[in-house]
Every structure is written in structure tokens, then in C-alpha cells.
Amino acid sequence: MEYQVQxxxxxIFLPREVxxxxxxxxxxxxxxxxxxxxIKYVIFDFEGTEFMDSSxxxxxxxxxxxxxxxxxxxxxxxxxxxIRKILTMSGVTKIMQIYEEEKS
Amino acid sequence: MRNTNEMELIFDSRSANERFARVAVAAFMTxxxxxxxxxxxxxxxxxxxxxxxIIHGYEQEVHKVSMHCxxxxxxLFVTIKDTGKGIADVAQAMMPMYTSxxxxxxxxxGFSFMEAFMDKVMVExxxxxxxxxxxxxxxxxxxxxWTTQSL
Numbered sequence: 608m609e610y611q612v613q614x615x616x617x618x619i620f621l622p623r624e625v626x627x628x629x630x631x632x633x634x635x636x637x638x639x640x641x642x643x644x645x646i647k648y649v650i651f652d653f654e655g656t657e658f659m660d661s662s663x664x665x666x667x668x669x670x671x672x673x674x675x676x677x678x679x680x681x682x683x684x685x686x687x688x689x690i691r692k693i694l695t696m697s698g699v700t701k702i703m704q705i706y707e708e709e710k711s
Numbered sequence: 712m713r714n715t716n717e718m719e720l721i722f723d724s725r726s727a728n729e730r731f732a733r734v735a736v737a738a739f740m741t742x743x744x745x746x747x748x749x750x751x752x753x754x755x756x757x758x759x760x761x762x763x764x765i766i767h768g769y770e771q772e773v774h775k776v777s778m779h780c781x782x783x784x785x786x787l788f789v790t791i792k793d794t795g796k797g798i799a800d801v802a803q804a805m806m807p808m809y810t811s812x813x814x815x816x817x818x819x820x821g822f823s824f825m826e827a828f829m830d831k832v833m834v835e836x837x838x839x840x841x842x843x844x845x846x847x848x849x850x851x852x853x854x855x856x857w858t859t860q861s862l
Contacts, residue, residue, distance in 0.1 A: 658755075660821075661820035662762060665818035669816035696824070
């Protein structure tokens with residue numbers, strides 16, 4: 608998993624499969640970065656992700672709880688249809704914006 | 712003769728085995744000629760049940776989780792079983808957004824996902840007795856309609 612910090616924005620490049628196993632690592636690393644860099648915006652990049660279960664939803668909700676305290680936001684980018692289905696079904700889209708690229 | 716097949720796996724309750732269980736069930740169900748979406752549905756449901764066994768059943772201790780899969784015609788049956796601490800109130804545990812471990816970043820959506828992606832989900836559990844999750848899904852719904860469609 609790779610992380611990129613730009614000012615107060617953290618981008619998390621998610622792995623191929625986001626489950627309980629990979630979410631644990633994400634949580635540890637992301638929370639350390641959020642605290643150290645006063646992160647306000649967290650972007651979950653699903654470019655390389657093909658599988659996600661409810662552990663991924665829990666990881667998104669947990670990071671939202673952190674940045675919400677300082678008025679931050681969480682975003683999802685590069686979502687495939689399956690990932691959008693999981694995000695929508697879980698209701699996490701109520702707290703997270705899904706960024707859709709404009710189709711040319 | 713009916714098309715039947717069966718397999719059983721027993722593995723340690725380590726989080727790395729969540730992926731192993733998903734891959735195994737996906738490989739086993741290919742003989743039903745499923746769609747990509749059906750495979751994803753079953754993988755998600757299995758992932759949820761196995762994760763529950765590891766986190767809640769055994770509370771991260773290493774014991775055995777078993778996964779039993781059976782094919783009968785176009786039906787796929789999957790049972791995930793642990794012998795961990797069990798669930799006192801199954802109805803409450805299955806409620807969307809309910810979690811006994813909110814501090815551990817759990818979304819409380821595990822059973823909801825299983826129910827959404829499988830046709831039937833049944834849970835048998837008692838405190839101290841472990842938990843069994845029985846799931847069933849018909850594979851290839853509507854595909855025959857597609858293949859017989861005339862131009």
C-alpha cells in the first residue's frame with residue numbers, strides 16, 4: 608500500500624483486495640500519517656482494487672471519524688462498478704464523496 | 712444423474728487465510744460456470760463469514776475454521792464454522808450496523824453483506840459452542856434465458 612501526503616491531504620492507494628487483513632495495516636499507517644501531518648482530507652484511491660468487503664467499509668468509517676473532528680472529508684476515486692456497489696450498499700456514501708471523472 | 716460435488720477445508724484463524732478461503736471457494740464454484748458477478752458475490756459473503764470467525768469467534772486467537780462447500784445441481788451451499796465463543800443474540804448480531812466491536816473499526820455490515828449477496832443465510836450459534844453460518848446461492852440465474860434468446 609502506498610501513501611502520499613500533499614499539505615493537509617492524504618491519498619491512500621489501496622491494495623488489490625481490501626479485507627480485514629489489509630485493512631489492519633492501512634489503519635496503523637494511515638492514522639500515524641493523519642496525526643503527524645494534520646491531515647484534513649483523506650482520498651481512497653481504488654485504481655488497483657478489485658475486491659472489498661465490510662472491513663474496508665469499517666476502515667473508511669474509522670478514518671472519517673478522525674478527520675471529521677477538524678471538519679475534514681473522505682473521498683473515493685477511481686472506483687470500479689463492483690466497488691461502487693459495495694460503497695453504496697453499505698451506506699458509507701452518506702459520509703463519503705465519490706469522485707467521478709468526466710467521460711470524454 | 713444430478714451434478715453434485717463437495718469439498719471441505721480446515722485452516723487456521725489467521726487473517727491471511729481470509730484471502731485463501733475466497734480463492735478456494737471461487738475455484739470450486741467455477742464448475743457451475745458462474746458469471747464474474749456471482750463469483751464476486753460468493754467471495755464477499757465467504758470473506759465476511761471467515762472474518763467474523765477470526766475476529767469475533769476466536770477473538771484473534773489461532774484455532775481452526777472450517778469451510779464446507781457443496782454443489783447440487785445449480786445450487787451452491789457454503790458452511791463456515793468455528794468452535795469459538797459463539798453469539799448470545801443472533802438476531803441482534805445480524806442487524807445492519809450492529810457491531811460488538813465498534814472500537815476496532817468494524818462497520819457492522821458483515822451479515823448484511825452475506826444476506827445481500829447470497830439467496831439464503833442461516834446462523835446457528837450458542838455462547839461457548841461456536842458459530843456455523845449456512846449460505847446458499849443459485850448460480851447461473853437467467854443465463855439460459857440469454858443463451859436461448861433468438862435474434
